[in-house]
Amino acid sequence: MVMLENAFKPKMLERQKLQKLLLRSRQKPLVYLYGLMGSGKTTSVEMYLKKSGGPPAVWFTCPDEVMDEQWAWGRFVQTLGQRLPELASALSEAGIPQSSSDVGRIMDILTQQLSQDILLVIDDFHLVQNLHLKRLAAIIAKEQPQNLRLILISRNPPEPVFYELEIKGRCTIIGQESLNFTAGEIQIFYRQNGFPLEGEAVRKLNAYCGGWTATVYLSLLQYAETHRLDAIDKAEKFVWTAICEKMGQAEQKILVQLSQLNTFTLEQASFVTGAPEAAAVVQQMLRKNCFIHYHTQSRTYQLHTILKNVVNQQNLLSQAEIQELNRQNGVWYQRQEKPLEAINAYRRAGNDDAILEIMEQKGATELLDQAPSLIIESFKAIPPWKRLSHPRAYLSFLCSYLVVVDAERALELLEEAKAVYRKNPNLPNKKRILGEIALIESYAVFNDLEEMSIRHRQAYEAFEGGESQIQWSQMDFTFGCPSILYLYHSRFGGLRQILDRLKKDGWYYTHVSGGCGAGHEYILEAEYAMGLGQWSKAQNAIEKAQIKAKEKKQKSILISALFQQMRLELYLGDEKKIRSCRKKMEEAAANSDIPSQRQSAEIALGFVSAVMGRSDEIPVWLKKGDTEYYTAPPQGKGIIAIVHGMAEILENNPIKLEIHAELLLEHSRRNHFIIGEIYARLFKAIAVEQQGGDGAPILKSLLSDMRPDGYYSPLIELSPHVLAMLCRLKPEDAEPVLEDCRHFNDLYENYHGICAAGLTVREKEILTLLCRGYARKQIGTELKIGLPTVKTHIRNIYNKLQVSKKADAIKKAEKLSLI
Template identity: 30%
Template sequence: MKKQFLKRERINDRLARVYDYPLTIVEAPMGYGKTTAVREFLETKEIKSIWVTFQPENGSADYKWSKVCDEISKWDRDTGETLKQLGFPVDVPQMDQVLSVLNTVITDEPLFMVLDDYHLTDYEPLNRLIELIVTERIENFYLIIVTRNTGNLNSAELVAKGFCNWITQEVLKFTEVEVRDYCIMMMETISEKDLRKITEYAGGWITLTYMLLLGLEKGIPVGMNMTIDELISLTLFSVYDALTQKYLIKLSIMDRFTAEQAQFITGESQTADILRKMKKENSFIYFDEVNKTYQIHFVLLDFLRSKQNLLADEKKALYIRLGEWYLDKLNFPKAYASFYRAGEIRRILEHLNNPQNISSEMAVFEGSQEMFEKTPLNVLYHYPMAYLLHILVCLFHGNERTAIGSRRQLDQLEQFYNKQDGIDQTYRNRILAEINIVKRFTVFNHIEESTVTNDLIIKLLDGEQSYIMRKENEFTFGSPHLSYNYFREPGRYQKTVQLIVEKVPVYSQFTSGCGTGSEYQARAEYSLETGNWAEAELNGEKAIFKARTKDQHSIVICGNFVLIRLMILQGRITAALNRLRDLEKEILEVRNPIYNTTMDICKGYVYANLEQTEMIPYWLQVGDMTTADLLYQGVALNYLVYGKAVAASRNFVKLEILSESFIEYFSIYHNQLGIIHNGIFKAIAKYNLYGIEAGINALNKILGEAYLDGIIMPFVENAPFLIVMLREINDRQPKDQFIRWLLSVSEVYLKNLKNEELSRVSLTLREQEVLRLTAEGLKREEIAKRLYIAPGTVKTHLQNVYKKLEVNGKNAAIKTALKNGLLFAENEKD
């Protein structure tokens, strides 16, 4: 039966509404023609589109993101590469970076991105990213999701808010008239009786309708009592000879494939001809002209996979061939997944054990966790680099319990290699060194414990560099304050810094330079927090210069953070902000999402000190954190900045409540500087809500802890809120030199803030008009008509707003403007 498509104007008219919404969801069970309807509509209308089809695999989020970026690159190479380098965005600041890239895309024609089989990627951060993109209403950018179900995507709310055009099964299923038209188109001689039976039996399900017609063509009466599988077998499978049937079953180990790939896997020399013939004859085998790949419809694919037991002896060989194909194409996650299905565990471990293949991204693939859990230890011990890489990945994404379990695994591995006879001593030393390097992460932020094996590691490596840790690894875990990570106990700040100075630089000696400059950085931070301004400046500059010799961007950020805070203290505010902007420009070019988050934390801290709340990144203004990513959002320093933002906005009720909850986050790694700041938040809230005595009682408690280390900077930077209490405490305790000194520096700080007082960010009337109309949902051209200006002028005004507010898109600009009173209501403009 010749493959044909019925043009349904009813569906095309509904799909034509895609221009009215940033998101269209086409949702129905398998076999209702979802993909066909969208593809035919786009092709008929000659609409430019980026088409991404998800596969039923459990690959890493970064792997799936890479696939999306590859499709975007076919349309715009620079945009695709930039998004790929940023990696999959797992939290708000990283999603903001993706939004920034998409907002800079200039296209005069509508661009559609289709996410086909979206139900196969049930990943909550992706749902959040979709919602963020949709609510942003990026000009000329539209999303179409084709799915069997919307899962956890908040589709109902998006529809309610007018962001989504939702096309359901009820809309997609064929009407009686459409079923009749389709049947007559496919089989002109069909009887009225068979037409009625097909209409009743298929219920508008086009896939079943097609199979019934195939059966009718082969003499199978409509309504014959048989299962769907039996119908598929009779109409789509049994029509082929035994060799072709076997060939189809072999192909079903893949979700999609090129002709070249199919020939390599199956060994069938006539593959190209067979596939071309099938594509013409069988509506269930589709060819993607853009990507030059074949795909078997899931109805047929599920049937074929149920038959794979027919090839039990050959199945392993097929998956091995598939793994070899992906290995040759350097697609390691898919190669490993294929080898795992083939039971080729040792082959995966051998490849991962190669020093050239060691990276945390490669240790995560479909089935990886299960593989390492089920593989006997005596096997894993023979592939130590692969095993260590897996342990490291677990440590980075785990918790305290994970660290305890990982420590036990590492001790056992170390014991094995210490006792193992008959192995090369250099190789033994290498493994023992790498074990001790990974052990450091089981005692994260315990500086003495984590550095106790430094000399042993250097001795074992004998001048060589680590395979596991390299200079590319992020060193400060998203924190712009190195010593903040390690300072755990009151009274031990100087000792902690001294240990960093003595012990941490050794780390860079066996990691190709990772952490270079940390000794100067720790000195700079200690000097700043305790009031030695000259040493802070000198060591900050040294840290930056030394870090740049090994491209240690996290230390460069930390060094600049010290200098920027110091410059504000000295009243050089404009110079400080210029340095901040230059630093941000430099870091953005690195295209690393963790560094970008670190920059957000820097900006939030600085602008909170200057009480420019509108310039604080919006996620830090409202506390939109992902606690699962705590380690990579500054080790709870993000909560510190959130508290400063709330204080700067003078929401003292909220600040009091937050100060009670923040302690939970600062206690995870016992960040003493975080605890001091939290005590300050509590004092500020108490003073403003309950009076000076309540405030002083709270402030004295935290001053007592800070005194043990001579820490003054957190109090000085909060002088606008603390000065009245500090003056009162000084009057009551005139002989307290610590308080007298702290008050003296605070008075100078306040004076310097006033000497170079910054003007509040403001928007022009026209900018406010444009932003208000944008908030109402108007598009650029609609705004232009309303205000009698050119669409290009609207875009310019929006770009100016983004620049003033230092945001990445419309949503953030609107929220920031509203929260900070920069956007008037229409009836207020007069």
């Protein structure tokens, strides 16, 4: 330690041109700083923050060892939470943006939740892979939220959109040329450290270093020792000779060990290396500016990439020593209750048993949702015999893999595991393990209630009335689909049998899974009652579902119940209650921390908007039918196609609608989704009509198939688009549904008229404030959005209301009951 204490400590140069650039950018919402590794980007921003005296900064360094976007987002939110817990909570619930609508929702959160000025610094921005996150940064610069500024530090040049923003005065780009040391700066740097250089010496050093900050810094360290420019080594050797060789052997070993870690706390450094003095070495390096960063918010340290690369090139650790370091790091994270970080460390260590131990914990199925790539790659690296020797861990993995990733492959592996476990006479808890397999298999036959019930009863008997050790009570029972009927109606004429089966056997699954899906049988009953026109019975069933789901904290069932309540209010024609339900659904989406539940809520909102003829309120990803955005299990994806088809009807694009109908019909018949088939045939009839043909025969055939069940909700909700066809049918063919369709068609004209303008929620808020006499600047202050954003919204409001001034907009709003 003595050798490091005596090492020369350079005084860092405050680079005036960089500081001026950063200070001049204080009024800009975004600064994009880019340059090569070792260009001094991070140090420059750190010095600026110390000098500027501006708003508090939240500093997040993108982790290079994280394999999953979701996991990285979680790290970001955790960092933000140390300074802004409420904002972090809201962003955690929103989840990583996967679509344009997600980006818009996060912008709303940022503008509404930020009540104080904040500077957000994102270091190593080049590691961000999510395109929507990159777009979010550009939108922040474009919309200029009042309380937020961004500094992005990257090794890569910015994308074109940032250059466009720079031209518009909303972004400052600082590139490699600004980061490079000039000959004058080199001369000042050497002089302030007691080594005046002149003329030829400065020119030679400048030519050698090429302006690279790291090389200039390291050259000074070596010059301080030799006082000779001709003794300066190449860059990599600089680091080793100027820093590492000056350490004692024990300190060198600690440094080499820490180079295997990404970030670490002082306690973690001592624990992982097994050296109590590791904390002191780290602190001493920080005091000596020895290529180490300290992250204030997370209280973690990080070796500079240059130092890590150089140290690792020395090959001072054996493979066995590296594995042991990673194993110890995994133990550390496991004790801190950070399972994903622990699994990642154990994966690097090749410690399969430790990974399997974590996956044996109840709720481990959730980990694959949070970091799919990490979990899948970790299991791929584990030999098959070892996976099989840990049944609980392996079955937890297969359960998630079946539901989320690849059902066909998961079933193959599950069948192999079942054969092995059945043949093993000495398998501990054999009966329970086979029960867990039966429960997992039920997901593969989820819309065949008879087969599902058989497996649920098998699990119940195997657990002897107890609960599964694998299933998580908060799993998304609805697969991200707000309609239970869509999921389970698999045969024309069999709907009543499905209800009876669920009433009789549905409780088996709810019991063995610890309450998952509680109340789903009442949702199905409510959907069926609405299809029969039994409104009070439907309301009663919805209320029962809500009570049961609340008791068991089943958010997916509560979302489904709210969806059915919205549909019921549509039938009853209560616009006020529909608005109230919409608000509750939006809150449900915001308050869920499971992506598939948020998407289920969006699907419900999109469906109701389409039924009401309000195309502009349908989320963009649903209009596009973007199944890539949809992160829920594939079982629920067909409902997206239904909402997308309804959006196509409103867009009056019959050719696209017809092709879409054919694809939906093929998908629905292959997977036995009767509700999907009904909508596909309705879409086909409507597309034929829109092209000047006769869709009535298609409708007649569909009505014949639907008659045994008596369930007509899809026709009633699409009555504005099918009523003309119904009226051309013989009375006996149209009789079961004609009057209901006429009634709903009248309601539709009212719904569509109320929101013919198609205003978004934000536009309605701004219109309300305009009607109250707010000026544009006051609206921006009230809603915490920038003035340019307010102007854009007002322009859109005028266009949609087909007016050109404020007074006319207020009159039109009053006429349409928009306020």
